[in-house]
Amino acid sequence: MTTPSVARSRVGRTGAQKRVEALHLAPARDQISALHQGTISSRDLVEQYLQHIAKANPALNAVVTIDAEGARAAADRADRHLAETGKPIGPLHGLPMTLKDALEVAGVRTTCGSPDLKDHVPDQDADAVALLRAAGAVILGKTNVPTMCADLQTSNPIFGKTKNPYNASKTAGGSSGGPAVSVASGFSPLEVGSDLAGSLRLPAAYCGVFALRTSRGASPIVPTRGHIPRLPGWATSSDMITLGPIARTADDLDLLLDVLAQPAPADRAGWKIDLPAPAKKQISQYRVGIWSDDAYCRVDADTRALMDRIAQLVRKTGARIDDTTRPVDFKASDLLFTQLMYATASATASEEAFAADVAAADKVPADDPSALYLRSRTMRHHEWLVSDEKRQQYRAAWAAYFNEHDILITPATPTAAVDDQTNVPAPQREIRVDGQPRGYYEQTSWLNLSSPVGLPSVVLPAGTTESGLPLSVQIIGPHLADRTVIAAAKHLTQLLGNPATPPRFAV
Known part of the structure; x- marks a missing residue:
């Protein structure tokens, strides 16, 4: 190089x-x-x-x-x-x-x-x-x-x-x-x-x-x-990971x-991917779900204000708004995601390390902070099959929701960018939401609503804090509606009048 x-x-x-x-x-x-x-x-x-x-x-x-x-x-x-x-x-x-x-x-x-x-x-x-x-x-x-x-x-x-x-x-x-x-x-x-x-x-x-x-x-x-x-x-790769584009x-x-x-190279001789066009041509035609906050993962005042503004802007277009229906239970979905994530991440552990995890999982009390990690990481195939069945049931619940909605708009994160904690030991890390300490991994809880079931979701910049940090929202769509969520992001960006531009240091 x-x-x-x-x-x-x-x-x-x-x-x-x-x-x-x-x-x-x-x-x-x-x-x-x-x-x-x-x-x-x-x-x-x-x-x-x-x-x-x-x-x-x-x-x-x-x-x-x-x-x-x-x-x-x-x-x-x-x-x-x-x-x-x-x-x-x-x-x-x-x-x-x-x-x-x-x-x-x-x-x-x-x-x-x-x-x-x-x-x-x-x-x-x-x-x-x-x-x-x-x-x-x-x-x-x-x-x-x-x-x-x-x-x-x-x-x-x-x-x-x-x-x-x-x-x-x-x-x-x-x-x-x-x-x-x-x-x-x-x-x-x-x-x-x-x-x-x-x-x-x-x-x-x-x-x-x-x-x-x-x-x-x-x-x-x-x-x-x-x-x-x-x-x-x-x-092979993880059964949960996806690759996707980042752009301005x-x-x-x-x-x-x-x-x-x-398709993967081995599949290209027999099939191709032909993603459907966006569901609607104008934002006013969309059936829009909005999930602005939740007791399971509270967002801060800046994010709540942003979600309120977006709801008002979308409602003014004439779009149908539903801010009460929920596709899944947030807490239960997040638990399933966490279990499946820990399980798939165990694939590359060495034999010795995995054996040690199995031994530890057999001894850890159910109320120990490490129990979820150890027991999920070392779950037996039967347990994984049961968890995967739950995942399919969640997919069905999301599909039913999207029979009545075209997109769901949620916060992307509870707050704008949090303090860097590189030098803080992982067990001691936390974030602050309106001054209150919250779990470090709650940064991604809203994003992981779509993760266990593989739904397309786009994150877009939608505002800034008083100090100039970006604030973003997430748009989730039905399976294979990748073009719909991108189109919705374009419409929402136009409504916000806040197109993404390179920050001041880039010029």
Whole structure:
């Protein structure tokens, strides 16, 4: 890997030149249009990104590995292809991107923040990365994650901490903290995050960008092989994890979804994914559920005010609003999710570590704080089958709810970005909701309403606190209605009059 070089400075630039030189801050669709039209070459755009990363990334530590030589070579190939054929390679022709350091990229160090993988250089792309390359994307480098993607904030022993771009004392979220900061800061127009327990959407909410947790039934709609923490070389992945796009606009979520929504390679000969169009054309036509707060996971005053504002705006359009019906019991759903999450996360434990967990689970009292973790992590197959049956029943309950509603709008998080607690032992961590201490993992409780049943959900920036931190909401839709939740995010963004823009430090 090499460090980025700084592009030559230009004297006497015209307004058009200045716009081209700031193209890295434009929506991805605008960048692709400029690349297709020849307004800028892929190589020049790569140099813009490398220059910007070199200048702004040291203060944030979002991009942790740069493959400048590989990116320049790929950009040159894209430029030659366009010059020789007059046609783009694909929908992402020549577009530079960073990628989460949990996705294997051939020839580029991929560590997942683990010292055990600090020298791991894959010889094969993750399936999703292969789709990006086939679409013409140029891989700039890798973005930071917590060790083995196992925290709600982003820090690891190899690369250190990634800072929230709005306030360095606040967390960027995890595990896709590096990717969210990269997109928010103009280091990349798009990213691919992963989400088992809010790992994609929590950082997006805290960093003021858009993110989509894609649908997942028996199989995901975005292939997940090559995602760590399933260990390098594993052919399988978690039965709960999804990959999805991060972007600065909802429209750009659509762009990347079109590239990523593909069957796994082994299935492509027999079937394809054809996601349905949005359910409605106008927000006024939507049947909208709103779940603004809940005793199980209280939100703060800023978030309640935001949800009230959204309800008023949507109601004024003439949309049908239902703010009383609930698809599931929040507490019971969250318990089931937690059990299934602990169970699937046990797959990569060593034989010795798992045996120790089994022994501990057999002895732990039911009221011990560690009982849920140990007993879920070591559940017998019979117990997992019973839990999976509960999951299918919840899927049926959600499907019944969406027979009467097109979308459900909820808070994304109880509060705006919380204090970074990297140096606080995990058992002592907490968050504050209107000054009251709450459990650390309640940060993702609202996000995980959709997680156990694999429903698509999009997080979008919808306001700010008095101190300028982003506030976000979540839109959940029925299974495979990924385009509906993106369309609803576009409509809601227009109503709010608050389009997502790169924060002040990115210019």
